[in-house]
Amino acid sequence: MLKQITQPLWRKIQRNNFRSWEALVSFLELDATHREKTLKQSHFPINIPQRLAGKMKKNCIDDPILRQFLPLEDELKSEEGYSLDAVGDFAARKQGSSRLLHKYQDRALLIPTSACAMHCRYCFRQHYEYGAVDNIDKELGIITNDSSIHEIILSGGDPLSWSHARLGELIKALEEIPHLQRLRFHTRFPVGIPERIDEAFLDMIRQSRLQFWFVLHSNHPLELDQDVLHAMKLILCTGTPVLNQSVLLKGVNDCVDTLEELIRKLVDHGIQPYYLHELDEIQGAMHFKVSRSNALKLMEELQKRLPGYGLPRYVKEEAGKSSKTIVF
Numbered sequence: 001m002l003k004q005i006t007q008p009l010w011r012k013i014q015r016n017n018f019r020s021w022e023a024l025v026s027f028l029e030l031d032a033t034h035r036e037k038t039l040k041q042s043h044f045p046i047n048i049p050q051r052l053a054g055k056m057k058k059n060c061i062d063d064p065i066l067r068q069f070l071p072l073e074d075e076l077k078s079e080e081g082y083s084l085d086a087v088g089d090f091a092a093r094k095q096g097s098s099r100l101l102h103k104y105q106d107r108a109l110l111i112p113t114s115a116c117a118m119h120c121r122y123c124f125r126q127h128y129e130y131g132a133v134d135n136i137d138k139e140l141g142i143i144t145n146d147s148s149i150h151e152i153i154l155s156g157g158d159p160l161s162w163s164h165a166r167l168g169e170l171i172k173a174l175e176e177i178p179h180l181q182r183l184r185f186h187t188r189f190p191v192g193i194p195e196r197i198d199e200a201f202l203d204m205i206r207q208s209r210l211q212f213w214f215v216l217h218s219n220h221p222l223e224l225d226q227d228v229l230h231a232m233k234l235i236l237c238t239g240t241p242v243l244n245q246s247v248l249l250k251g252v253n254d255c256v257d258t259l260e261e262l263i264r265k266l267v268d269h270g271i272q273p274y275y276l277h278e279l280d281e282i283q284g285a286m287h288f289k290v291s292r293s294n295a296l297k298l299m300e301e302l303q304k305r306l307p308g309y310g311l312p313r314y315v316k317e318e319a320g321k322s323s324k325t326i327v328f
């Protein structure tokens with residue numbers, strides 16, 4: 001008799017993501033004028049959890065949640081300075097591996113998967129060549145042989161796209177590398193599918209010898225509903241620090257009231273605002289660009305309105321630099 005494999009709830013939810021233009025524009029009730037501004041086909045296909053689509057206003061192309069996920073004709077515009085590899089990922093490949101990037105001292109970035117819970121139109125890895133890799137044994141070997149690395153950042157894609165079993169195996173393998181002390185998750189998954197933070201995942205954190213750090217990526221206060229915040233609370237209760245990083249995006253959060261509301265929600269729930277990123281100049285994303293002078297005005301105003309611990313650092317990642325550039 002065949003053994004029945006039961007899927008976790010989050011995986012079932014993920015299967016219902018919007019992945020077709022037709023289904024999405026129909027759900028959003030976009031009229032013909034709005035549809036004309038969208039792209040039916042893209043190198044970076046539509047992928048939106050139902051939860052996020054449910055937060056978008058109907059027939060409103062300027063909705064701040066929708067703008068982050070719906071391909072628009074604006075993506076076809078290009079300008080000098082926008083490239084396929086805005087942050088120098090290619091040059092940072094360690095020993096030629098597309099899954100292990102080493103930019104900064106002390107820590108390295110491991111990319112277990114190219115999959116995400118959602119496709120964000122401004123993503124700096126939307127053109128990244130992940131390569132067809134089934135396992136990351138080679139990368140584990142490289143980390144084992146470099147004792148200067150004390151922290152692994154799991155990034156992506158989104159590391160929470162991996163199943164419990166695969167993630168568990170990876171964490172066990174990392175725990176066996178004596179010089180590793182910390183394991184950081186960079187993830188946007190819970191914003192779309194907070195059910196991903198289930199007991200199995202929480203147990204994994206509780207049982208590990210590594211100190212976990214959890215870095216959420218959220219850009220707009222509407223993304224942080226009660227379920228998402230509850231999921232973060234569960235992680236905090238394991239003793240894991242939870243931080244948040246955002247990208248400053250035109251038409252999404254380039255307004256001081258919106259940023260203030262986002263940050264207040266974070267700090268009111270024990271989540272530390274970490275970085276507000278200047279947009280990485282990746283091809284297809286230039287319509288999200290906020291000028292440096294406007295960004296600085298926003299930061300100055302936020303500084304007046306928020307406690308010091310609530311002010312994220314406004315940063316720019318520049319290819320080849322040994323750390324992020326702190327702009328404010």
Ligand code: SF4
Nearest residue numbers: 116119120123157188
């Ligand atoms: S979740 Fe992160 S890695 Fe995935 S598309 Fe969005 S920004 Fe890019």
